[in-house]
Amino acid sequence: MAYQDDIALMSHLMRRAGFGAGRDEIEARVAKGYEATVEELLHPETQPPVDAYTLLRYQPASLLPGGQPPMGNLNWMFYLVNTKRPLEEKTALFWHHVFATGNSKVDNYDQLLEQINIFREKGLGNYRDLLLEMARNPTMIFWLDNQQNHGTAVNENWGRELLELFSLGAGNYTETDVRECSRAFTGWTFETKIPRAPYGRFPWKFEYRPEDHDDGEKTFLGHKGKLNGEDIINIIVQQPACARFICRHLYNFFVADEPQVPAWPIDPPRDPKAIDALAGVFKDSNFDMTATLRVLFNSDFFKNARFQHMKSPAEVVVSTLRLVGGHELPRPGYGELAMNTAYMGQDLLNPPSVEGWHTGKEWINSGSLMARVNFCAEKIGDPSLPGVRAIINRLKAKGNLSPDQLVDGCLDLLGPMVIRDDTKQELAAQAKAWGQISWDSDTNAQLADQRTSQMLQLIVATREYQFA
């Protein structure tokens, strides 16, 4: 019984800190221990990186300048499915939700992928450094028009979003602060981009132009001086609101669904003590993401928050592909595969706006629910895929299965999942209609495979499966 609890807790950790895992991996991690696994996840450098050459060999166009969809999606999907550093990739997704930057305007997947790579490399590091990196990131500069923010003519786009969406949250600064903040970032631009046709594009590069910078006196959140952009960031991170804002984001992404960001100034957090705890370590560790996440994953509020989070489309697609296996190589058609998150409402590298995606319940509509259910059912219903085979083989090893054993066995290996009693009664009724299944002859085995995969399909079609 205790062992089964360990399995359930480890599965929870892997769903949240990564993209789930098959039972073999869960068992190996349980043997290693919970805290040791958290440490391993927090130190991705101890695991091998994804082999980018495989991607290039199969999909050379995925790195061509100015690629069109689905090439950018394909590139990231390959990393998501293959990574041995699940938290690194999950944290990159987290920062992509926060620093939401999209191809609809940037129109350059190479630059967007480069930004994701910054999240991989620095997303578990120091938040202040990451914020500064974003301020100097040409993709972000272009996305929020800071190249049009001149000493003589201030453009407030970046200055405003920096405060509202990337650090403090609405209500924690004045319009004057927005103005002064924007002035401080005048002259932060990038080398002129070259139109695509006919020679492709040069990579974008940050450039600071002192002659275009407004070097005058500024007053920002009570601080006076000839502030430049870096000074602004140093002031921002010291604000108590900053720690709370980033930690509420962490909570919403890793622990349990919060209301949408625009409601945060009005609605209190679901678990204020958890936010306090996270904000405390965030500040004490000098904004270290690894230290903050270590506290998060080892906390009771995290361990107890099972199935309190609606899976994002990226989580649905990636966790399903990693579970069923057989999708490691980026063969022809991989781009279409990668577009499945978009069909569910999350076009990776192309969020609907700088506000990012609305999460939780707002992921669901008739089309997206159907897309979720059908994608998962199609994959889990294919017994030729190695991960599905592994589930069937584990059930098969138990011998003949009664209807209840079939239901319990499938729920266990897909989670262990916790579902409502009435949902379970329906599954049991279906299994009962099929009767006992067994693999004792070729004919029976074929039927047993089919019944098992249909039961798995029915389970991934439940409402409960949409939660992690």
Added chain:
Amino acid sequence: MPATETTQKDPVIVVLQLTGGNDYLNTVIPYNNPLYRDNRKAVGIPDNQIMHLDETYGIPHYMAPLKQFWDDKKLAILHGVGFKDSPRSHFRAMDIWHTCEPIKVGTEGWLGRVAREFDPKKENVVTTVSMGPSLPRSLVVQGVPVACVAGPLERYGFLPTIQGEQRKQVLGRFAQMYQPAVGSGLVMDYMSETGLDSLKGEDILKVAPLKYSSTVQYPNSPIARKLKGIAQVHFADLGTRIFYCDHSTFDTHAGQNPGHGNLWTAVTEGIDAFMKDLREHNHADNVILLMFSEFGRRVRDNGSGTDHGAGGVAFVLGEQVKGGHYGEMPSLKPEHLVQGDMNPNMDFRSVYSTMLDKWLKLNPAPIVNGTFEQPAFLN
């Protein structure tokens, strides 16, 4: 059938959203205006590729199929459409078009409100059909069902890989598993509603392609496939009153030629096939089609494309439409531009108001949040 209170002749609207900000100036070209040439050195349409509508305006050759609708007086061109202080953000601008709330953030879509008027008791889950994977904000009102069709209609439905005798049984289980129950919480209840509405919609919508036959060949483009799906559902008389589809992306910052041409070729050829199909099936009289985009683009091109602008153009097309120009193109003179963009001179809610009042016979004010002038493009 749930379509008890509707008949074939109930007015239907089709909305085709041109996502990304369509370039007004290269769509309805003021070909005699020297300021057009001055501002469009890189992406201007050469004179020999402009089809004249009259002495003032022309359309680019790649929109050729629209010419016939214009000549037949079935195409209304709505000039200078937009709103005051137009944000240059796609998403905010699109949100404003969807919710009719230019100041605050709206929660209800205008077409969702229309659907609620048509079917207040939620008797028909396919009153609104949207062809595409996401749910446009314009259709969102709490408790109002929308059937979102992400792929071909033939494959619409849950668990398409389970077929044969098993299917009915398994979908029956699915319906049972999605029954709302006391104490399961708001989110689970919302999922129940969505799941069960979609399940009902499946049975209804799936018959549409089975009943369909036509001599019309649609081109092979995403928008043509969506329009064909709309035609199929419309012909099946399922009581659908609102159809939604989109084509993208008109965000032509760079590579506008030939990008803009490819987009409009697909859209206009699709519409041409769609209208032919409607006529062939004697289902054209009760349909009007609205095309809009969240904003127009900057007057002066940027060397290879055009940046986000303000005032744009909308089109309404159909058998019952009174073709012609409505409103006028905002001035291109530098002193009249707002941050380099055409200043909108027709509120987008005016366009909606005419459609609501004259076509759908609904009071526009509560739907578009106010009273607006109604350009008379419908009788």
